[in-house]
């Protein structure tokens with residue numbers, strides 16, 4: 001059991017899969033400073049896996065927090081919460097059951113065949129990128145932008161009529177390994193574009209006049225690790241100066257106010273910024289690709305989960321971005337579109353004050369390169385299934401998010 005916990009806290013390099021029987025995910029309503037202190041001290045004593053916010057350093061009074069605790073800590077933790085009058089709800093009584101419940105799509109359950117309403121493993125997604133480029137060669141081409149730390153090629157799908165000289169939108173999914181709905185969305189969105197092109201005037205207009213660069217999985221090594229070993233993994237898989245701890249948080253590794261607020265210089269934390277700005281292969285490849293396309297890329301969209309938020313710069317400072325009013329207007333419109341389908345509630349605003357401050361994040365970096373339309377989505381849900389959003393919600397989540405992205409794309413097109 002000790003071994004299992006050590007592995008879950010990132011120490012193991014063994015290839016066997018971790019299980020989470022009896023682990024719990026707890027949602028707490030923090031009211032007072034005492035509550036916050038209690039959670040922080042529990043983190044020191046029991047080493048908690050924070051789901052939301054992403055680090056104990058971010059918790060504050062009047063905040064909801066979700067975290068995952070080991071089975072053999074649950075009794076202690078629940079006792080302390082009750083003793084200190086912290087309101088809480090157990091989101092998962094047995095995390096392993098939650099992991100199994102996530103893959104609830106009936107169709108094609110055991111099959112390795114690609115599906116837009118399933119979570120696909122990396123091999124399946126990689127084959128899919130190749131098939132899309134072959135089958136839809138008039139609209140899609142596949143670009144290799146470099147290799148991950150473990151040596152896997154990273155693919156960007158370029159979608160649009162090849163003659164287009166107009167503006168471009170870059171979108172990445174899967175910076176954080178455990179946010180599985182994110183790569184599922186990128187795949188869905190590519191399908192949406194190519195399958196609607198000949199039937200839908202709006203899509204036709206978009207693909208005639210602009211180019212989408214879509215990176216379906218940015219953190220491939222981490223994503224694979226969530227399939228083979230630890231479903232709760234977040235960072236990439238490169239070694240650090242601490243031989244016990246692997247991985248850099250790629251959304252803290254970009255060269256913008258690097259390793260300052262909302263980030264940590266400690267390799268064993270989930271928000272480790274890496275050894276230097278853009279130290280990681282995955283970061284470098286994205287940076288080089290964007291810098292090579294700065295003349296056309298007008299918008300940068302990063303897809304995460306969960307919280308149901310649409311965020312725009314800045315994240316590293318409370319100052320307002322020069323065009324924050326415009327970004328706010330766009331967000332308002334995009335969220336209205338998104339909610340029109342199933343009434344899903346989203347909040348939007350500057351990242352630092354709406355979710356929490358972070359430095360070294362991809363959206364702020366892109367923005368400071370002159371890409372004035374930079375957004376981060378936090379997709380479903382708001383803390384019920386969290387990272388384990390069931391497959392049965394992929395379709396609805398992707399459909400509503402598609403509306404928001406199309407709204408942003410239309411705006412960018414008519415303002416470039």
Ligand code: ARG
Nearest residue numbers: 054251311315351358361376
């Ligand atoms: N949840 C994401 C993360 O922790 C995004 C946080 C907001 N930061 C941002 N730059 N948009 O990396």
Ligand code: ZN
Nearest residue numbers: 176179304305
């Ligand atoms: Zn994330």
